[in-house]
Amino acid sequence: MHPLAPIISILILGLRSASQEAPGAATTAPSTETAAPSTETIVTVPISQYSFSAFPLPSQTPVAGVSPLSDPREPPPVGSSLIPDFAHAWAGAYQEAKNKIANFTLDEKVSVGTGVGWMAGRCVGNTPPIGVNGSKFPGLCLEDSPLGIRFADFVTAFPTGINTAATWNRKLIRRRGLFMGREHVGKGVNVALGPMMNIGRVAQGGRNWEGFGADPFLAGEAAYETILGMQEGGVQACAKHLINNEQEHFRTQESSDVDDRTQHEIYAHPFLRSIMAGVASIMCSYNLINGTYACENDKIMNDIIKREFGFQGYIMSDWAATHSTISVITGLDMTMPGDITFQSGTTYFGANLTAYVQNNTIPAARLDDLATRIIAGWYFVHQDAGDYPTTNFDAFNPANEETNEHVDVQEDHYKVVREIGAASTVLLKNTNGALPLKKPRSIVLVGSDAGPGKVGPNEFADQGGVDGILAMGWGSGTANFTYLISPLEAIQRRARDDRTSVSWILDDFDTDRAGNMAIGRSAALVFISSDSGEDYITVDGNEGDRKNLTAWHSGDDLVQAVAAQNNNTIVVVHSVGPLILEPWIDHPNVTAVLWAGVPGQEAGNSITDVLYGDWNPSGRLPYTIAKQASDYSAHLILGGQPTDILSIPYTEGLNVDYRYFDAFNITPRFEFGFGLSYTNFTYNKLHIAEVGGQASTDADLEESWAAGNATPIAQGSSTAIWLHRPLYNVTFEVENTGPVWGGDIPQLYLNMPPSAGEPPSILKGFTNVEILPGDKKTVGITLSRYDLSFWDTVAQGWRRPNGTIGVTIGTSSRDARLKGNITIA
């Protein structure tokens, strides 16, 4: 049993009853990243091993003719092969930050990195104003979540991270980021605590829905576009959780033991892409890596993030994940929310940090460095501009009219929510022309997931419960719904136009009645769901992580009862992650299955758009749906005594999700990247050409790489522009041979030669293309030197493999359509 469980459930119960009696009272606001972790430090790294040294800025010389000097407010357009070069913007921000702290006292510099404490400010995290009334620096408001603004009103509840990834559509991902950024700015937030980019290594992982799926490339692209969008909007983004926080159970007491190559190629990749997007901040996670807490981990924070990846921003702790003052030496820049445990009144920073600097345990230069990094993040996205909104909401006292100004920041963002909801829906099965629906004479909607919750969309604090349509998981990664459209409402509106007779049964457990009601209907739509979230809330025995991969509320029985009586049974799944569909997926009466994920406030409209063909499905699975839970390569590690540190060895290495199914020849039910359409696409004319015409100032490095040498170990070498610039353009023709307009997602997988030691097939590119019936378009997917490399653990650099690299263009990880080769001479 989780040692914190009793405390946590009391806390949650207390909150629930408090909110019934006094909605909006100060104590009703539930915790953010929740309960304080165990303060026990298992491995204390000897001080002599700490490797702090000042990290110089990367070269400030612009690379002529290659990449523009980018301002985060003017990122390169989506789909452009230009790589943003933020070196100048960072250098400028550093200069301003250094000037700013020049007359800060020691205490003031310490304060820049010390949160004010849990619930001691308007936001879930706050740093104090410096100087009289903030005359020197106003302080920062840090606010959840990765899909909107938590604890605020008049905000948009955007689609979840997992749905965003399932669109495989960079344009939509960027736009969502931009609109979320603008909403945060409108509320006076400085730092938005997202995106979340932990990998869906374990299908049951409670927070997987906050992130971008089970593949590092897809997650990396989604993180990159989200951050470019958010920071264009003016808020500082926060890449989280650094790193290997892939399950909820014992997250503060588990050591993820990950080898160096897997770390680089799988788990760190989305962080590298975040840094390339200019992310201002990163959040270190609760767990340990190889026996050392993430927020004390010199290898992760200093070596990989700040040196190898050249990160210029600052690293903050997850909420109460700081374990020592000396963490400052190992790379931690800010402690959040500031106190050691919530409301303890103590801190590892503050007076402790001052004392450590005074007696030279922590160099004064390092204190300057952390203060500079934090204030540089603020300048970098231009939050010094005089008109930057001051915080105008109150996370913990939303009913206080003095502090909550109810600023409406929603604009017309619901439109992109609806579009992403539709674009992320994956059509898994469609037989007998079941979909799209064509003015059916009669339909029945079955299941609680089809309708609204009994008392509205915010029945449970932090969405910690399911009643009605599931459009979000639970925990700190949520926002309140201003409204939530259920399928029942949206489909009824459609039925009015179509003259369709609609009936419904929202009781999940009266399967007999549901079956009877389905008799004779033109179509029976069964809605089933599966939920998960963060470990501080337990829902139906699920302590954050899901305890199984089956549908909730007797969903499988419901589908079977209806399918027994209706030969046009259409199943819609709202789920935080994979479900085992075997009980009914091959049932001849189950004619269609739509995978709708957790799509946000327009859920009902989005699914209706797809059901009726107003949107032709183009979503693709961001993870594998297996035939049985045991087929996956990694599983939850449960158990543990109160003082234990659970060991979680990542023994599958690179074989995460589909890579494992491929390597071990396990047939999944629906593979990673899979998704059907209402039309058909064919691919032709594969052509692979080197991208020429680029004058490079790094020709020597490029030649060395081509000669087979690993990239050098140098500051920022992993994010160096020459390594990521397009080297090959893989072009081919996509033709819409079917009856209707549609969007397709061609995917590029590499098949490395055996000597490289890679899984059989690895995603390294994708694009989206919209085509009219009968038309064709030529598309290109570029590959960089980085894409064609693996991490050489001995040389500590990126190296190309020897021999021929296979290039596969397919409609999924298992449906190859075109094949080519690349041989680097």
Ligand SMILES: *[C@@H]1O[C@H](CO)[C@@H](O)[C@H](O)[C@H]1NC(C)=O
């Ligand atoms: C110190 O900082 C304050 C606030 O930014 C500024 O007004 C003042 O001019 C600075 N003083 C010096 C000596 O730089």
Ligand SMILES: *[C@@H]1O[C@H](CO)[C@@H](O)[C@H](O)[C@H]1NC(C)=O
């Ligand atoms: C963890 O240990 C593995 C195996 O020794 C090593 O390859 C990896 O670099 C270590 N990672 C960290 C962050 O210490």
Ligand SMILES: *[C@@H]1O[C@H](CO)[C@@H](O)[C@H](O)[C@H]1NC(C)=O
């Ligand atoms: C300094 O840190 C220690 C733990 O190392 C803690 O017990 C103490 O309360 C902290 N001091 C302050 C002033 O917060």
Ligand SMILES: *[C@@H]1O[C@H](CO)[C@@H](O)[C@H](O)[C@H]1NC(C)=O
């Ligand atoms: C420096 O100060 C800290 C905090 O008071 C103390 O824990 C530490 O032992 C001191 N180190 C030295 C070398 O004096």
Ligand SMILES: *[C@@H]1O[C@H](CO)[C@@H](O)[C@H](O)[C@H]1NC(C)=O
């Ligand atoms: C969010 O919803 C909760 C109920 O789940 C409610 O107590 C709280 O006041 C709401 N917050 C805002 C800002 O409306």
Ligand SMILES: *[C@@H]1O[C@H](CO)[C@@H](O)[C@H](O)[C@H]1NC(C)=O
């Ligand atoms: C499905 O059942 C209906 C009667 O409810 C029948 O008219 C129709 O032919 C059946 N379709 C198939 C494909 O069996």
Ligand SMILES: *[C@@H]1O[C@H](CO)[C@@H](O)[C@H](O)[C@H]1NC(C)=O
């Ligand atoms: C799986 O968990 C859900 C949610 O707690 C529960 O409703 C369902 O009955 C469980 N399935 C099985 C087979 O135990």
Ligand SMILES: *[C@@H]1O[C@H](CO)[C@@H](O)[C@H](O)[C@H]1NC(C)=O
């Ligand atoms: C399919 O539905 C029809 C009713 O339309 C029913 O008669 C038949 O038994 C069902 N088939 C199965 C395999 O349940």
Ligand SMILES: *[C@@H]1O[C@H](CO)[C@@H](O)[C@H](O)[C@H]1NC(C)=O
């Ligand atoms: C075209 O698509 C339909 C519907 O998805 C499918 O049944 C059919 O097999 C496809 N045809 C080809 C040639 O791929």
Ligand SMILES: *[C@@H]1O[C@H](CO)[C@@H](O)[C@H](O)[C@H]1NC(C)=O
């Ligand atoms: C790759 O090819 C596509 C299609 O011809 C083209 O639009 C694109 O500009 C090319 N990209 C580069 C970097 O050459």
Ligand SMILES: *[C@@H]1O[C@H](CO)[C@@H](O)[C@H](O)[C@H]1NC(C)=O
């Ligand atoms: C590539 O081949 C060279 C020469 O045979 C060899 O030294 C090197 O280790 C090989 N590299 C890899 C990654 O197999």
Ligand SMILES: *[C@@H]1O[C@H](CO)[C@@H](O)[C@H](O)[C@H]1NC(C)=O
């Ligand atoms: C790619 O190279 C392999 C040998 O490495 C060869 O068997 C295959 O036919 C080549 N494929 C193409 C499309 O040229």
